[in-house]
Amino acid sequence: MALLPVGFFAAGLGAPDFTSASAVLNLLGRLAGVVGLALLLLAAALSARVPGVDLPFGGLTKLWRTHHLLGAGSLLLLLVHPLLLAFAASAWGQGLAFGTLFPPLSDRATWAGWLALLLMMVFLAPSFAFFGAPKYERWKRLHSLAGPAVILALIHTFLLSRTMPGPTDTIIWSLFALLGVGAVGWRLVFSRRIGRLPYTVTRVDTVADGVAELSLKPDRDHLRYSAGNFVYLTPFDTGLAAGHREEHPYTLSSSPLEPELRIAIKALGDASRAIQTIPVGTPVTVEGPYGCFFPPDSKARTAELWVAGGVGITPFLARMRHLRALGEGGDIHLVYAVQDESRAVYAGELRQLAAEIPGFALTFHYFFQEGPVTAPFLGTACPDLARREVYICGPLALNQLVRDHVYRAGVSADHIHSEEFELL
Numbered sequence: 001m002a003l004l005p006v007g008f009f010a011a012g013l014g015a016p017d018f019t020s021a022s023a024v025l026n027l028l029g030r031l032a033g034v035v036g037l038a039l040l041l042l043a044a045a046l047s048a049r050v051p052g053v054d055l056p057f058g059g060l061t062k063l064w065r066t067h068h069l070l071g072a073g074s075l076l077l078l079l080v081h082p083l084l085l086a087f088a089a090s091a092w093g094q095g096l097a098f099g100t101l102f103p104p105l106s107d108r109a110t111w112a113g114w115l116a117l118l119l120m121m122v123f124l125a126p127s128f129a130f131f132g133a134p135k136y137e138r139w140k141r142l143h144s145l146a147g148p149a150v151i152l153a154l155i156h157t158f159l160l161s162r163t164m165p166g167p168t169d170t171i172i173w174s175l176f177a178l179l180g181v182g183a184v185g186w187r188l189v190f191s192r193r194i195g196r197l198p199y200t201v202t203r204v205d206t207v208a209d210g211v212a213e214l215s216l217k218p219d220r221d222h223l224r225y226s227a228g229n230f231v232y233l234t235p236f237d238t239g240l241a242a243g244h245r246e247e248h249p250y251t252l253s254s255s256p257l258e259p260e261l262r263i264a265i266k267a268l269g270d271a272s273r274a275i276q277t278i279p280v281g282t283p284v285t286v287e288g289p290y291g292c293f294f295p296p297d298s299k300a301r302t303a304e305l306w307v308a309g310g311v312g313i314t315p316f317l318a319r320m321r322h323l324r325a326l327g328e329g330g331d332i333h334l335v336y337a338v339q340d341e342s343r344a345v346y347a348g349e350l351r352q353l354a355a356e357i358p359g360f361a362l363t364f365h366y367f368f369q370e371g372p373v374t375a376p377f378l379g380t381a382c383p384d385l386a387r388r389e390v391y392i393c394g395p396l397a398l399n400q401l402v403r404d405h406v407y408r409a410g411v412s413a414d415h416i417h418s419e420e421f422e423l424l
């Protein structure tokens, strides 16, 4: 899609002038602007978070990665865009080069472009970790500057309107603008009204130290989802110490056949800590489902190795509960890595489910006794792992370690699937 405006831009050039450095720099400068704006608007379009749109990308966490890459590419191109144009103008003297960069204030088109660039640098700075590891809430607040940046970049382009011939320019950029601005509009306005389902908290069970399982009853329609999906949960309780009206992503740990949703939440920060004691009867909204950790038609027909770390057990628990509810089995081996038995969330239920699901094997790995998960440990627990489809969900370090071990053991990259509980 980003190449579409480039094609029209190239078509409008006719026979380009490559005879002077100045002409080539001018061409590259304009091209950088065209591709940079296209990437910016596509990044905006991807921020819509419409359930289902994430599937071709391999889930929402992977879609965000594409969004980040597009945003970063866009910033780099839009930074070199004015520089190349100024270098091109310098063939006619430094004054003209300076005037290209900083024209009189009456040149609203150029100043709109500068302002857009400035806003981009501000809202993308935390994504590039310029000021250390970004704090999620600060990152999110700064990211709302993306809207004005996109509008200013569009004003800059429409006022200059010389990137493509004739009405093509207006048509192409209007289409891209519609995608980008429409997506942001959906996210900020409509998804809150029509994209979220109201639920009520019916139970709060402490399943381990610092981990609560919430049961949620639908007020109207029931969410349709698959085992392994996650949702954005927003609680509405002014009494919460933190997280009132804040949306946070959590994996559904219930079987899709259950009448209520279940979500296991580990206290990892202020909002997830506060929700541990959320009162029964609290209204919440649920947005989703997102993700495709397990392929949609996966019914454990192939041999699988699952590796979970800590609260990363939730998608596997959902799938085990679902397999039992369906009365199905499979050739599945679950390795559950925890610090010690006391931190093994759902240990009792997992053992029971493993005994009830035909063809299911379960191995615990205790970090305090055995150290990090090693290749020999995995090889001993699951000797035929090289022929298995591998699913990993846990802290990033565990995901990378296990991915590395199973890859070296002969599992090709396209048979290794992982879910990170990190979106930044």
Ligand SMILES: Cc1cc2nc3c(=O)[nH]c(=O)nc-3n(C[C@H](O)[C@H](O)[C@H](O)COP(=O)(O)OP(=O)(O)OC[C@H]3O[C@@H](n4cnc5c(N)ncnc54)[C@H](O)[C@@H]3O)c2cc1C
Residues within 6 Å of the ligand: 061, 136, 137, 230, 246, 247, 248, 249, 250, 251, 252, 264, 265, 266, 267, 268, 269, 270, 271, 272, 273, 311, 314, 420, 421, 422, 423, 424
């Ligand atoms: C796909 C996915 C599935 C998840 N499933 C579960 C689960 O089943 N159970 C569970 O306990 N946890 C799950 N998490 C993690 C959970 O979302 C975070 O622990 C929670 O949002 C932390 O919020 P906090 O305010 O308590 O902590 P903070 O200290 O504010 O944040 C800790 C970290 O959580 C992330 N985070 C914080 N707020 C948000 C937000 N609104 N949206 C996205 N990320 C945020 C940031 O990376 C931050 O660094 C999942 C995360 C993702 C991305």
